[in-house]
Amino acid sequence: xxxxxxxxxxxxxxxxxxxxxxxxxxxxxxxxxxxxxxxxxxxxxxxxxxxxxxxxxxxxxxxxxxxxxxxxxxxxxxxxxxxxxxxxxxxxxxxxxxxxxxxxxxxxxxxxxxxxxxxxxxxxxxxxxxxxxxxxxxxxxxxxxxxxxxxxxxxxxxxxxxxxxxxxxxxxxxxxxxxxxxxxxxxxxxxxxxxxxxxxxxxxxxxxxxxxxxxxxxxxxxxxxxxxxxxxxxxxxxxxxxxxxxxxxxxxxxxxxxxxxxxxxxxxxxxxxxxxxxxx
Amino acid sequence: xxxxxxxxxxxxxxxxxxxxxxxxxxxxxxxxxxxxxxxxxxxxxxxxxxxxxxxxxxxxxxxxxxxxxxxxxxxxxxxxxxxxxxxxxxxxxxxxxxxxxxxxxxxxxxxxxxxxxxxxxxxxxxxxxxxxxxxxxxxxxxxxxxxxxxxxxxxxxxxxxxxxxxxxxxxxxxxxxxxxxxxxxxxxxxxxxxxxxxxxxxxxxxxxxxxxxxxxxxxxxxxxxxxxxxxxxxxxxxxxxxxxxxxxxxxxxxxxxxxxxxxxxxxxxxxxxxxxxxxx
Numbered sequence: 001x002x003x004x005x006x007x008x009x010x011x012x013x014x015x016x017x018x019x020x021x022x023x024x025x026x027x028x029x030x031x032x033x034x035x036x037x038x039x040x041x042x043x044x045x046x047x048x049x050x051x052x053x054x055x056x057x058x059x060x061x062x063x064x065x066x067x068x069x070x071x072x073x074x075x076x077x078x079x080x081x082x083x084x085x086x087x088x089x090x091x092x093x094x095x096x097x098x099x100x101x102x103x104x105x106x107x108x109x110x111x112x113x114x115x116x117x118x119x120x121x122x123x124x125x126x127x128x129x130x131x132x133x134x135x136x137x138x139x140x141x142x143x144x145x146x147x148x149x150x151x152x153x154x155x156x157x158x159x160x161x162x163x164x165x166x167x168x169x170x171x172x173x174x175x176x177x178x179x180x181x182x183x184x185x186x187x188x189x190x191x192x193x194x195x196x197x198x199x200x201x202x203x204x205x206x207x208x209x210x211x212x213x214x215x216x217x218x219x220x221x222x223x224x225x226x227x228x229x230x231x232x233x234x235x236x237x238x239x240x241x242x243x244x245x246x247x248x249x250x251x252x253x254x255x256x257x258x259x260x261x262x263x264x265x266x267x268x269x270x271x272x273x274x275x276x277x278x279x280x
Numbered sequence: 281x282x283x284x285x286x287x288x289x290x291x292x293x294x295x296x297x298x299x300x301x302x303x304x305x306x307x308x309x310x311x312x313x314x315x316x317x318x319x320x321x322x323x324x325x326x327x328x329x330x331x332x333x334x335x336x337x338x339x340x341x342x343x344x345x346x347x348x349x350x351x352x353x354x355x356x357x358x359x360x361x362x363x364x365x366x367x368x369x370x371x372x373x374x375x376x377x378x379x380x381x382x383x384x385x386x387x388x389x390x391x392x393x394x395x396x397x398x399x400x401x402x403x404x405x406x407x408x409x410x411x412x413x414x415x416x417x418x419x420x421x422x423x424x425x426x427x428x429x430x431x432x433x434x435x436x437x438x439x440x441x442x443x444x445x446x447x448x449x450x451x452x453x454x455x456x457x458x459x460x461x462x463x464x465x466x467x468x469x470x471x472x473x474x475x476x477x478x479x480x481x482x483x484x485x486x487x488x489x490x491x492x493x494x495x496x497x498x499x500x501x502x503x504x505x506x507x508x509x510x511x512x513x514x515x516x517x518x519x520x521x522x523x524x525x526x527x528x529x530x531x532x533x534x535x536x537x538x539x540x541x542x543x544x545x546x547x548x549x550x551x552x553x554x555x556x557x558x559x560x
Contacts, residue, residue, distance in 0.1 A: 169420060
């Protein structure tokens, strides 16, 4: 569904892009690269581990190293919550440091009843200043709605995830269709403001011919390439005729490309290589 | 499934109760009351809103007022994340203030792939010091496992939730059974250390005769009474012959029982009344 002109104009008058326009601008013509910011203390370069704010110091370097190639950054909230209030502060500063024009996705996979979801949406969009959030569909539409009330903010709804247990529930068949297809239909129905996307893992490439027609024109966030082993070639082929923006996420394979002093250069090279593979 | 003696003895030797034993001790003979700590700034008594740490100040008063009747406290993480790092600090302090012997449930409904779930579990169990967490089953068993590795910590898995959208996915039928029944079976299979519970909402009382036999002997966390309108009488009747601990949660109907200067007394009265209704 398209955003209405009136609403777009109102946002533009305020100098704010719609989420849909921001995503399109960030990804350009091909699939875009999303860099997952999942800093684990024990995997950071020795020098940075001594910093008073190691997660932030690391992220600033990674963002600088990869911003030429990245359309989006996706901090995974778990790795910040691990450090409590200090971690949350480094998360806030990380998001503030992302250059203008990139999309920031707060990856928390939140999902709760309406009144709570409203608080989560405010925490992620207003508190952290992220452009989008990942959300879990298990609690249904009223748990997703609070993330979809604003045309300048978006939500990527988990459909089919990249982990082994993804099959436990997501691939159960109901009314002739897997549960993830029910989720995709639910997501399409919620896309009144053009701000709904889907999370679909890259570890099952055989699924693309089935899933992309169902997704129609919803933007995609695709984790699971790189460290999780999903195939880039199959993904690239599948996305060729897909009509909406797709963000391909890599976290560990980029940010930990080297644990030595050359980690910035290694991250930059890994980002460039993946983008080349996706676009060549 | 029972915890093994060897493991219990090992924990007891360290002075640590198993989660199962802690929960039984906290609930005693009947259903236990869980007080949801969901502080919303605009609903706090005027006087506390001026405090430098209003969420914490409010929680300390509520905990003191209700601890005679409560078996457990359940801070909902969304309401703290709303205030960023400052909110997280108040959450940490709130949990530290819960009296010995009560169960603390970090209500974040987390769910992510294994490596991320491990970080969430450490954040909630070690960072915050909670005894249990609520978790979302949509990503399947490897997303739940990291919360179930320690016999002294537990997880309540969302099965059937109390909100209107709960029916969107949870009640779809697959292989002759609703999705929530698949979740309950998955939960039972993961209960190797006796630390798995279920979240089942109280707003559909007709579901109890069907769901309790499926749950067998898993502890229950039951939201949806009070402000969400679930019937207490039907719940009490249903739980009479249930063989495992059940925590009945009320948040708004207790903590906002009055918004005036008498809020402590009102919260205390509301907690006592609900416990009386559940146990009389």
